[in-house]
Amino acid sequence: MPAITVLPHPEICPQGATIHAPTGTSLCEALLDHDIEIEHACEMSCACTTCHVIVRQGYESLNEPSEEEEDMLDKAWGLEPQSRLSCQARLGTRDVTIEIPRYTINHARERH
Template sequence: MPKIVVLPHEDLCPEGAVLEANEGDMVLDVALRAGISIEHACEKSCACTTCHCIVREGFDSLEESDELEDDMLDKAWGLEPESRLSCQIHVADEDLVIEIPKYTLNHAAENH
């Protein structure tokens, strides 16, 4: 069973976390179930960048991003080569280490 290691984030997950996931699970859903309130203003429809994360380990195990996700990522704060939208990442057979950036383009949290 793959794991998702969430690196410490000052507001969302100060201690970091290790989350159990099943192959095919969406990273955002796994985090939300664990109480890590990653912003997702577009309700997981790949129409914003608020769920942006950086895949620090396991990036090569993921399916490639599509053109829509790439277009959205171009607008993300703190974009890096391993950036993805957590609403578009489906866990494969390897563990992932993700970092949630400190900021999003939203001025206020949606409080889902």
């Protein structure tokens, strides 16, 4: 089972974390399953950018982004070349390291 290393985020994961999830699991599902409450305003339907993450290591282990995901990412705050929507990025067989950006464009944050 690949490991996901989450770099520290002041609100969502202050100490950072290392979690494990089965191959094929979306990053968003894996984070939520381990009580890392990443925003996901569209309920993981690729209709917003609140679950945006930056893949610092292991990008090539994830599935290829779809055209729909790439179009949505254009709207993400703090977009970088290694950005992905965590609801669409599925784990491969190798470990990944991700950073959750400090801000999102969600104007009405809700607790799920």
